Amino acid sequence: MELKRRQFLKIAGAAGLLGAGAAQGLFEGTAQASRVMHPEGALIGKRWAMVIDMRKCGEKEGCNDCINACNFVHNIPHFDTPKEEIKWIWKDEYEHVFTDISTLDPYVPERIKELPFLVMCNHCDNPPCVRVCPTKATFRRPDGIVAMDYHRCIGCRFCMAACPYGSRNFNWRDPRLGLKGRKLNYEFPTRMRGVVEKCNFCVERLAKGKMPACVEACKEGALTFGDLADPNSEVRKLLSENYALRRKPQLGTKPSVFYIIA
Template sequence: MGLNRREFLKIAGVSTMLGLGGMGSIELLAPGSLEASGEFPAKGAASGIRYGMVVDMRRCAKEEGCKKCITACHTTHNVPDHGNRKDEVKWIWKEPFEAAFPGQHHEYPDVSKEHPFIVLCNHCEHPPCVRVCPTKATFKRPDGIVMMDMHRCIGCRFCMAACPFGARSFNWKDPRLGLDMNKVNPAYPTRTRGVVEKCTFCTERLAQNKLPACVEACPEKALVFGNLHDPNSEIRRALRENHTIRRKPELGTRPSVFYIV
């Protein structure tokens, strides 16, 4: 007997909590606490690669209304703009603090609520989206990046229901209808109607030893990208020296995107 959407969400939610383990509802990562927690290797003990990002909202907030990271990402990956919320497709976007960190805003009264926060796929260590995909169209690479194979996607949207961060978009329309075909980036494929897409940390650029497009485009250098398993990397230095928070830590997905507030 098939499951309806409500039953599926209940099972997926319970499975996620049981399978991943709960964490405290509030997560404050003090400088150096990741080494102390054992989540990442201590200094001098690098082991492999796990890519991640730090978003420094102190820097991001300096330029009012800046969307250069969003523009760079969406232009690079031919993300369509259909001009309405219903058909919206987004890889990186902005949300108010209260929406990005529900249940946490009361714990951080000193955080500036004036500027929206940059949000994207969190490339979780324990991604619930991967667990529910029936065709393995969404999968986690050895370097921690959660990918989408849009050729294998059957449009069931189970991954969208399982993702607690709303980081995936569904192509209700032909994406090409939302593109200026004279300005399409020929180096990145366009998609078809009926598939899910999301941020990939610019794997195609990483393969060329380039930074993600959003990181490269940020005029304030508010986005730091690198190997979380390299104690000597810039991203680990940022985590050692600053208090950081992650979105919805109580779910235990262990996002690879951190925020300095």
Template sequence: MESNRRSFLKVSGICALGLGALPVAKALAKPALPQFLTNSQALTGKKWAMVVDMKKCWEKADEGCKDCILACHKVHNVPDIGTIKEEVKWIWTEHYENTFPGQTNEFNVENIKDKPFINLCNHCTDPPCVRVCPTKATFKRPDGIVMMDYHRCIGCRFCMAGCPYGSRSFNFRDPRPYIKTELNPTFPTRERGVVEKCNFCEERLAVGLLPACVEACKNGALTFGDLEDPNSPVRKLLAQNYTIVRKPELGTGPNIYYII
């Protein structure tokens, strides 16, 4: 009888220990990594870049067309504030001397001096805006796209001071009442007090679409592709044409190339 009692207590103790340890074991166990669904049609690249052929851009009109600007601003709900001081822009145009300061002289070809040059975020290889952002609201993806997290942005504008290309805009007021185009519900609107800029249409790449500006360009002046892929359209254009970038002396490594 005593032997049976000891056996029962031993088995009961082991069971109790096992049951008590189970929650602890579960708590200490390494959680499984979340599985994210990915679109099989997504465009992927190691280092995205764009080539802008200004000769083709000017073919449609001496002042260039604005199809790329209109498409970009419509897709991304960019507001039209109406004043230069508070304007919000993702793509815009500037004259040569403002786009390429330090790369001009009095003997420059006359027909390019007053023509518009497309400007946008250069998605730099070494972006200074990322280095100066205190909250990591500005960050660089592995594929080279420089992104903005609007929820992390505290409006300090350090990134604007750090960007040497003027590629960032600050929302001095609530931008939503100033969206003049039909609202695109698939892209988030912003709030007052945050910075915004071109994102290379990363949300379109994720579903297999080219950037809106590239798609809207009827003359083929904008070409988008992976710099690391020798067969990509941008690599072919760079191999066949002499190109320049904005402010190369700064060492930021712009990934927007211009054929002039």
């Protein structure tokens, strides 16, 4: 192959620039990444998932144990105006949770229509929010958890438009205004105004070998958390023995939250 001098110089120059960039990337680090690891006892999965057993949930009327636990553990602010609401896990009715199958079917048992379906981020396999985020502030971890990097979020709210489940919240104001007088979890930060937030499947607790706060708080055992990729896991056992629904399956997002209805 004949390479002219000019061309060679061009290629060499470009390669040099690339090399310099890469080297800078390497040496920029102050410590080596190889010196970070998972803490001992951390729960490590390939595809975390949650199964909500509606036969057990709602046994106790007006029970809010899981929601209260989450609100405390994550210092979730409370605002009176619904417009500014922040919620990671909350309750809604069958017809609003399963919109695609419920609106045209009035013959569902009354009992089911009145159940308090728990909703949260679905930690999708194909998360549209991750697809649209312009800064990778929201991303899918190798264990299937769709996480948020609040440090990087620019607050464009594209993810909120993209999420078909209404799981995302924006901090319209300083969230600390909504924490006045509330008992805080000193182990966990708050968020700042101008960023999006949502359920994180309690990554911070999994790292310490603990189950998600909502799962731990449920006395009825209605919430089961586990690794979907592990055929022997509790969640897989539940799913193989019971018929479970996911929200809006036709959108191809493949949620990680399952509902055993009856």
